[in-house]
Amino acid sequence: MSRSYRALEPNRFGLVLRWVGLSLAALICFFPFYAMVVLSLRPGTAITLPDSLVPVGQLSGESYAQVLSGQNMLRWLVNTLVYSLVSVVAVLLFSSMAGYAFAKKRFPGRDAIFWSFIAMVMVPFHVILTPTFILIASLSGVGTYWGLILPSLANVQAVFLMRQFILGLPDELFEAARIDGAGEFRIFWTMVLPLCKPILATLGLFVFLWHWNDFLWPLIVGGRNDMWTLTVGISSLQAEHVPLSTKLAGSTVALAPIFLAYLFAQRYIYEGVTMSGIKG
Numbered sequence: 304m305s306r307s308y309r310a311l312e313p314n315r316f317g318l319v320l321r322w323v324g325l326s327l328a329a330l331i332c333f334f335p336f337y338a339m340v341v342l343s344l345r346p347g348t349a350i351t352l353p354d355s356l357v358p359v360g361q362l363s364g365e366s367y368a369q370v371l372s373g374q375n376m377l378r379w380l381v382n383t384l385v386y387s388l389v390s391v392v393a394v395l396l397f398s399s400m401a402g403y404a405f406a407k408k409r410f411p412g413r414d415a416i417f418w419s420f421i422a423m424v425m426v427p428f429h430v431i432l433t434p435t436f437i438l439i440a441s442l443s444g445v446g447t448y449w450g451l452i453l454p455s456l457a458n459v460q461a462v463f464l465m466r467q468f469i470l471g472l473p474d475e476l477f478e479a480a481r482i483d484g485a486g487e488f489r490i491f492w493t494m495v496l497p498l499c500k501p502i503l504a505t506l507g508l509f510v511f512l513w514h515w516n517d518f519l520w521p522l523i524v525g526g527r528n529d530m531w532t533l534t535v536g537i538s539s540l541q542a543e544h545v546p547l548s549t550k551l552a553g554s555t556v557a558l559a560p561i562f563l564a565y566l567f568a569q570r571y572i573y574e575g576v577t578m579s580g581i582k583g
Contacts, residue, residue, distance in 0.1 A: 340551075342551050345361065366548040376536065379536035380533060382532050383533045385448055386452060390452050395507055395510070402463075403491055421463060432523070446527050477494065480494060508565060533556075537554060
Protein backbone atom coordinates (compact mmCIF):
# COMPACT_ATOMS: atom_id res chain seq x y z
CA MET A 304 0.00 0.00 0.00
CA SER A 305 2.80 2.39 0.94
CA ARG A 306 4.71 1.53 -2.24
CA SER A 307 1.72 2.34 -4.46
CA TYR A 308 1.22 5.61 -2.60
CA ARG A 309 4.86 6.51 -3.12
CA ALA A 310 4.54 5.67 -6.81
CA LEU A 311 1.68 8.17 -7.14
CA GLU A 312 3.63 10.79 -5.21
CA PRO A 313 4.89 13.58 -7.53
CA ASN A 314 8.55 13.80 -8.28
CA ARG A 315 9.60 16.53 -5.89
CA PHE A 316 12.95 16.99 -7.56
CA GLY A 317 11.20 17.53 -10.88
CA LEU A 318 8.80 20.06 -9.32
CA VAL A 319 11.68 21.97 -7.73
CA LEU A 320 13.61 21.94 -11.00
CA ARG A 321 10.56 23.19 -12.88
CA TRP A 322 9.98 25.94 -10.32
CA VAL A 323 13.62 27.06 -10.55
CA GLY A 324 13.49 27.07 -14.35
CA LEU A 325 10.27 29.09 -14.45
CA SER A 326 11.63 31.52 -11.86
CA LEU A 327 14.80 32.09 -13.91
CA ALA A 328 12.72 32.62 -17.06
CA ALA A 329 10.54 35.13 -15.21
CA LEU A 330 13.60 37.02 -13.94
CA ILE A 331 15.11 37.15 -17.44
CA CYS A 332 11.84 38.53 -18.85
CA PHE A 333 11.48 41.03 -15.99
CA PHE A 334 15.08 42.31 -16.11
CA PRO A 335 14.66 44.79 -19.04
CA PHE A 336 11.74 46.45 -17.25
CA TYR A 337 13.71 46.58 -14.01
CA ALA A 338 16.68 48.17 -15.80
CA MET A 339 14.38 50.69 -17.51
CA VAL A 340 12.88 51.85 -14.20
CA VAL A 341 16.18 51.98 -12.28
CA LEU A 342 18.06 53.87 -15.00
CA SER A 343 15.18 56.32 -15.37
CA LEU A 344 15.71 57.26 -11.70
CA ARG A 345 19.33 58.33 -12.32
CA PRO A 346 19.12 61.70 -14.11
CA GLY A 347 22.33 63.59 -14.80
CA THR A 348 24.65 60.72 -13.85
CA ALA A 349 26.98 58.65 -15.97
CA ILE A 350 25.64 55.18 -16.67
CA THR A 351 28.10 52.44 -15.75
CA LEU A 352 27.04 48.82 -15.94
CA PRO A 353 26.36 46.88 -13.82
CA ASP A 354 26.84 49.45 -11.01
CA SER A 355 24.00 51.70 -12.19
CA LEU A 356 21.53 48.82 -12.02
CA VAL A 357 21.85 48.57 -8.24
CA PRO A 358 19.01 50.66 -6.72
CA VAL A 359 21.19 52.46 -4.17
CA GLY A 360 22.74 55.89 -4.07
CA GLN A 361 21.25 58.93 -5.79
CA LEU A 362 17.78 58.15 -7.08
CA SER A 363 15.51 60.94 -8.27
CA GLY A 364 12.16 61.34 -9.96
CA GLU A 365 13.37 64.41 -11.86
CA SER A 366 13.12 62.62 -15.22
CA TYR A 367 9.46 61.78 -14.57
CA ALA A 368 8.76 65.40 -13.65
CA GLN A 369 10.32 66.53 -16.93
CA VAL A 370 8.30 63.99 -18.88
CA LEU A 371 4.97 64.81 -17.26
CA SER A 372 5.54 68.57 -17.43
CA GLY A 373 6.40 68.47 -21.10
CA GLN A 374 3.54 69.70 -23.26
CA ASN A 375 4.27 67.28 -26.08
CA MET A 376 4.37 64.20 -23.87
CA LEU A 377 0.98 64.93 -22.33
CA ARG A 378 -0.47 65.57 -25.79
CA TRP A 379 0.98 62.27 -27.05
CA LEU A 380 -0.49 60.49 -24.03
CA VAL A 381 -3.96 61.94 -24.72
CA ASN A 382 -3.70 60.97 -28.40
CA THR A 383 -2.72 57.42 -27.50
CA LEU A 384 -5.56 57.09 -24.99
CA VAL A 385 -8.12 58.36 -27.51
CA TYR A 386 -6.74 56.11 -30.25
CA SER A 387 -6.67 53.02 -28.01
CA LEU A 388 -9.88 53.42 -25.99
CA VAL A 389 -12.13 54.46 -28.87
CA SER A 390 -10.72 51.62 -30.98
CA VAL A 391 -11.38 49.12 -28.18
CA VAL A 392 -15.03 50.16 -27.81
CA ALA A 393 -15.66 50.23 -31.56
CA VAL A 394 -13.85 46.96 -32.32
CA LEU A 395 -15.62 45.11 -29.50
CA LEU A 396 -19.02 46.41 -30.62
CA PHE A 397 -18.59 45.63 -34.32
CA SER A 398 -16.81 42.29 -33.80
CA SER A 399 -19.45 41.07 -31.33
CA MET A 400 -22.25 42.01 -33.74
CA ALA A 401 -20.48 40.30 -36.65
CA GLY A 402 -19.58 37.29 -34.51
CA TYR A 403 -23.20 36.88 -33.42
CA ALA A 404 -24.40 37.09 -37.04
CA PHE A 405 -21.84 34.56 -38.29
CA ALA A 406 -22.45 32.18 -35.37
CA LYS A 407 -26.22 32.21 -34.86
CA LYS A 408 -27.88 33.75 -37.92
CA ARG A 409 -28.55 31.93 -41.18
CA PHE A 410 -28.42 33.89 -44.43
CA PRO A 411 -27.29 33.15 -47.99
CA GLY A 412 -23.53 33.13 -48.44
CA ARG A 413 -22.80 33.26 -44.72
CA ASP A 414 -19.91 30.79 -44.76
CA ALA A 415 -18.45 32.19 -48.00
CA ILE A 416 -18.49 35.72 -46.57
CA PHE A 417 -16.97 34.57 -43.28
CA TRP A 418 -14.10 32.63 -44.81
CA SER A 419 -13.43 35.41 -47.32
CA PHE A 420 -13.20 37.75 -44.37
CA ILE A 421 -10.87 35.37 -42.51
CA ALA A 422 -8.65 35.14 -45.61
CA MET A 423 -7.71 38.77 -44.98
CA VAL A 424 -5.48 37.53 -42.15
CA MET A 425 -3.05 36.25 -44.78
CA VAL A 426 -2.69 39.73 -46.31
CA PRO A 427 0.14 41.67 -44.58
CA PHE A 428 -0.74 45.14 -43.42
CA HIS A 429 2.17 46.59 -45.40
CA VAL A 430 0.49 45.44 -48.63
CA ILE A 431 -2.63 47.52 -48.01
CA LEU A 432 -0.79 50.38 -46.26
CA THR A 433 -0.38 52.57 -49.36
CA PRO A 434 -3.98 52.26 -50.72
CA THR A 435 -5.34 52.75 -47.19
CA PHE A 436 -3.32 55.94 -46.75
CA ILE A 437 -4.38 57.23 -50.19
CA LEU A 438 -8.03 56.60 -49.28
CA ILE A 439 -7.73 58.32 -45.88
CA ALA A 440 -5.80 61.23 -47.40
CA SER A 441 -8.43 61.71 -50.12
CA LEU A 442 -11.04 61.98 -47.35
CA SER A 443 -8.91 64.58 -45.49
CA GLY A 444 -8.27 62.16 -42.64
CA VAL A 445 -4.52 62.75 -42.26
CA GLY A 446 -3.77 64.34 -38.89
CA THR A 447 -7.21 63.50 -37.44
CA TYR A 448 -8.43 61.05 -34.84
CA TRP A 449 -10.90 59.38 -37.16
CA GLY A 450 -8.15 58.87 -39.74
CA LEU A 451 -6.17 56.99 -37.08
CA ILE A 452 -9.08 54.89 -35.85
CA LEU A 453 -11.21 54.08 -38.90
CA PRO A 454 -8.90 51.60 -40.73
CA SER A 455 -8.49 49.44 -37.62
CA LEU A 456 -12.19 48.84 -36.96
CA ALA A 457 -12.52 45.79 -39.25
CA ASN A 458 -10.51 43.46 -37.01
CA VAL A 459 -10.49 39.95 -38.46
CA GLN A 460 -9.03 38.25 -35.38
CA ALA A 461 -11.63 39.84 -33.13
CA VAL A 462 -14.52 38.72 -35.36
CA PHE A 463 -13.15 35.17 -35.50
CA LEU A 464 -12.72 34.88 -31.72
CA MET A 465 -16.17 36.33 -31.04
CA ARG A 466 -17.73 33.87 -33.48
CA GLN A 467 -15.92 30.94 -31.85
CA PHE A 468 -17.12 31.99 -28.42
CA ILE A 469 -20.74 32.64 -29.43
CA LEU A 470 -20.90 29.27 -31.22
CA GLY A 471 -20.65 27.65 -27.80
CA LEU A 472 -23.73 29.45 -26.48
CA PRO A 473 -26.91 27.30 -26.51
CA ASP A 474 -29.33 27.98 -29.37
CA GLU A 475 -32.27 27.09 -27.10
CA LEU A 476 -31.59 30.19 -25.03
CA PHE A 477 -32.09 32.51 -28.00
CA GLU A 478 -35.08 30.54 -29.32
CA ALA A 479 -36.81 30.90 -25.95
CA ALA A 480 -36.18 34.64 -26.02
CA ARG A 481 -37.68 34.93 -29.51
CA ILE A 482 -40.76 32.96 -28.41
CA ASP A 483 -41.18 35.45 -25.55
CA GLY A 484 -41.23 38.25 -28.11
CA ALA A 485 -37.68 39.60 -27.80
CA GLY A 486 -36.25 41.23 -30.91
CA GLU A 487 -32.77 40.65 -32.29
CA PHE A 488 -31.35 43.87 -30.86
CA ARG A 489 -32.73 43.08 -27.41
CA ILE A 490 -31.34 39.53 -27.58
CA PHE A 491 -27.94 40.85 -28.58
CA TRP A 492 -27.84 43.61 -25.98
CA THR A 493 -29.33 41.80 -22.97
CA MET A 494 -28.20 38.22 -23.60
CA VAL A 495 -25.26 37.95 -25.98
CA LEU A 496 -23.13 40.76 -24.57
CA PRO A 497 -23.52 39.75 -20.88
CA LEU A 498 -22.68 36.12 -21.73
CA CYS A 499 -19.61 37.28 -23.68
CA LYS A 500 -18.00 39.22 -20.82
CA PRO A 501 -14.95 36.90 -20.53
CA ILE A 502 -14.05 37.02 -24.22
CA LEU A 503 -14.88 40.74 -24.43
CA ALA A 504 -12.45 41.46 -21.59
CA THR A 505 -9.76 39.31 -23.20
CA LEU A 506 -10.25 40.87 -26.62
CA GLY A 507 -10.43 44.34 -25.11
CA LEU A 508 -7.00 43.85 -23.57
CA PHE A 509 -5.54 42.50 -26.81
CA VAL A 510 -6.99 45.35 -28.90
CA PHE A 511 -5.81 47.90 -26.35
CA LEU A 512 -2.27 46.49 -26.52
CA TRP A 513 -2.31 46.43 -30.34
CA HIS A 514 -3.29 50.08 -30.58
CA TRP A 515 -1.25 51.33 -27.64
CA ASN A 516 1.94 49.83 -29.13
CA ASP A 517 1.07 50.65 -32.76
CA PHE A 518 3.82 52.63 -34.46
CA LEU A 519 3.72 52.50 -38.24
CA TRP A 520 0.17 53.68 -38.94
CA PRO A 521 0.22 56.57 -36.39
CA LEU A 522 3.60 57.62 -37.79
CA ILE A 523 2.26 57.79 -41.35
CA VAL A 524 -1.21 59.24 -40.79
CA GLY A 525 -0.45 61.35 -37.71
CA GLY A 526 1.10 64.12 -39.76
CA ARG A 527 1.63 66.91 -37.24
CA ASN A 528 3.67 66.66 -34.05
CA ASP A 529 0.60 67.30 -31.90
CA MET A 530 -1.16 64.25 -33.41
CA TRP A 531 1.61 61.76 -32.66
CA THR A 532 1.08 58.86 -30.27
CA LEU A 533 3.48 57.89 -27.48
CA THR A 534 5.33 55.32 -29.57
CA VAL A 535 6.00 57.85 -32.34
CA GLY A 536 6.79 60.67 -29.91
CA ILE A 537 9.23 58.66 -27.80
CA SER A 538 10.91 57.40 -30.97
CA SER A 539 11.38 61.01 -32.12
CA LEU A 540 13.35 61.75 -28.94
CA GLN A 541 16.18 59.62 -30.32
CA ALA A 542 16.94 62.38 -32.82
CA GLU A 543 17.04 65.06 -30.11
CA HIS A 544 19.55 65.74 -27.35
CA VAL A 545 17.38 64.19 -24.64
CA PRO A 546 19.03 62.42 -21.66
CA LEU A 547 18.71 58.65 -21.52
CA SER A 548 16.93 58.80 -18.16
CA THR A 549 14.22 61.03 -19.67
CA LYS A 550 13.68 58.64 -22.59
CA LEU A 551 13.41 55.69 -20.19
CA ALA A 552 11.02 57.64 -17.95
CA GLY A 553 8.81 58.25 -20.98
CA SER A 554 8.89 54.55 -21.81
CA THR A 555 7.94 53.70 -18.22
CA VAL A 556 5.00 56.12 -18.34
CA ALA A 557 3.90 54.50 -21.61
CA LEU A 558 4.10 51.05 -20.02
CA ALA A 559 2.01 51.89 -16.93
CA PRO A 560 -1.46 51.90 -18.62
CA ILE A 561 -0.75 48.52 -20.22
CA PHE A 562 0.09 47.05 -16.82
CA LEU A 563 -3.05 48.55 -15.27
CA ALA A 564 -5.19 47.23 -18.13
CA TYR A 565 -3.85 43.73 -17.54
CA LEU A 566 -4.56 43.93 -13.80
CA PHE A 567 -8.14 44.97 -14.57
CA ALA A 568 -8.82 42.19 -17.09
CA GLN A 569 -6.70 39.30 -15.82
CA ARG A 570 -9.53 37.52 -14.01
CA TYR A 571 -11.44 37.25 -17.30
CA ILE A 572 -8.51 36.27 -19.49
CA TYR A 573 -8.22 32.60 -18.51
CA GLU A 574 -11.93 31.93 -18.91
CA GLY A 575 -12.09 33.84 -22.19
CA VAL A 576 -9.07 32.07 -23.65
CA THR A 577 -10.22 28.56 -22.71
CA MET A 578 -13.83 29.02 -23.80
CA SER A 579 -12.98 30.58 -27.17
CA GLY A 580 -10.50 27.90 -28.12
CA ILE A 581 -7.38 30.12 -28.23
CA LYS A 582 -4.21 28.08 -27.94
CA GLY A 583 -1.16 29.63 -26.34
